[in-house]
Amino acid sequence: EVQLLESGGGLVQPGGSLRLSCAASGFTFSNYAMNWVRLAPGRGLEWVSGIRASGRSTTHADSVEGRFTISRDNSKNTLYLQMNSLRADDTALYYCAKALYDFVDDAVDSWGQGTLVTVSS
Amino acid sequence: IVLTQSPGTLSLSPGERATLSCRASQSLSGRYLAWYQQKPGQAPRLLIYGVSSRATGIPDRFRGSGSGTDFTLTISRLEPEDFAVYYCQQYDSSPQGGFTFGPGTKVDVK
Numbered sequence: 305e306v307q308l309l310e311s312g313g314g315l316v317q318p319g320g321s322l323r324l325s326c327a328a329s330g331f332t333f334s335n336y337a338m339n340w341v342r343l344a345p346g347r348g349l350e351w352v353s354g355i356r357a358s359g360r361s362t363t364h365a366d367s368v369e370g371r372f373t374i375s376r377d378n379s380k381n382t383l384y385l386q387m388n389s390l391r392a393d394d395t396a397l398y399y400c401a402k403a404l405y406d407f408v409d410d411a412v413d414s415w416g417q418g419t420l421v422t423v424s425s
Numbered sequence: 426i427v428l429t430q431s432p433g434t435l436s437l438s439p440g441e442r443a444t445l446s447c448r449a450s451q452s453l454s455g456r457y458l459a460w461y462q463q464k465p466g467q468a469p470r471l472l473i474y475g476v477s478s479r480a481t482g483i484p485d486r487f488r489g490s491g492s493g494t495d496f497t498l499t500i501s502r503l504e505p506e507d508f509a510v511y512y513c514q515q516y517d518s519s520p521q522g523g524f525t526f527g528p529g530t531k532v533d534v535k
Contacts, residue, residue: 339523349461349469349512349526363522399468409516409524411459413480415468 306330306414308400313419320390324419326383326400334358334378337403337410340385342396343418352398353385354408363408368394390423397421426450426515428527436535443500445530447513452493457517460489460498463529464509472511473498500532508532 312324324340340352353364353374362374373386383400397418403410427450437443447458456476461469471480473489476496486501500507510531516524 348528349514351523351525354523365523366521404474407516408522409457409518411471411474411514411516412461412469413471413474415470417468 306402308402308414308416310398310400310416310419313398313421315422315424316390317425318391318423320423321386321388322390322421324385324387324398324400324421326416328381328383328400328402331402331414333376333381335406337406337408338374338376338383339401339403339408339412340374340383341399341401341412341415342394342421343399344393344396347396350396354403355383356408357406361408387421390421392423395421395423426453426517426519426525428513428515428525430511430513430527430530432530433528434531434533436533437503438535439503439505441503443498443503443507443532445498445500445511445513445532447491447496447498447527449494449496449515453515453517455517456492457515458489458491458496459514459516460487461512461514461526462507462509463512469512503532508534 309327339354371389400416401412402414460473463469477489488499513527
């Protein structure tokens with residue numbers, strides 16, 4: 305059974321940083337693209353960042369480009385999201401999401417339960 | 426590509442048929458359309474990918490159809506556990522990569 309367990313969320317001041325982690329199990333992590341998707345109050349689901357299986361190709365939404373960095377450690381079956389220069393509109397529940405195949409542009413067949421990030425002074 | 430979903434809320438009774446619409450701002454170059462179900466406090470669940478392929482374990486009362494810019498999710502007979510929010514997602518290739526979701530349709534009990 306696929307399991308994705310996010311951690312690292314919390315309350316942070318505007319301009320601050322957080323690093324999210326996602327521990328994966330139940331599948332061959334190094335074979336699949338992974339993404340971060342967020343759900344903000346009243347704003348629906350928004351794709352944030354994606355990374356291919358090898359880790360050599362990454363992409364980010366315009367809203368986080370230059371502030372967030374996605375990475376992965378296939379030896380540890382773990383996905384990361386480094387979030388810098390956080391803003392109030394980054395407040396959301398952040399989901400770790402497994403792609404169907406090794407494409408960032410793909411459907412998501414497994415989701416974690418999410419980790420809450422709140423940006424507020 | 427921007428997705429719009431209609432209606433925003435669909436009020437139906439168990440046993441009735443639900444028809445949810447998803448429209449894309451431009452034609453998808455392939456079958457890059459998926460549907461998800463989300464219940465309060467839970468993560469989204471993949472129902473349909475590739476316009477009409479059911480994900481593992483999804484009952485056959487869920488059916489996806491459509492092409493180009495217009496797509497439909499049909500639930501043939503609503504079960505009590507089907508009352509939820511439904512999102513469509515397009516994952517057509519773009520220079521930046523990634524994908525977008527529609528704003529969702531809430532199916533609630535009439």
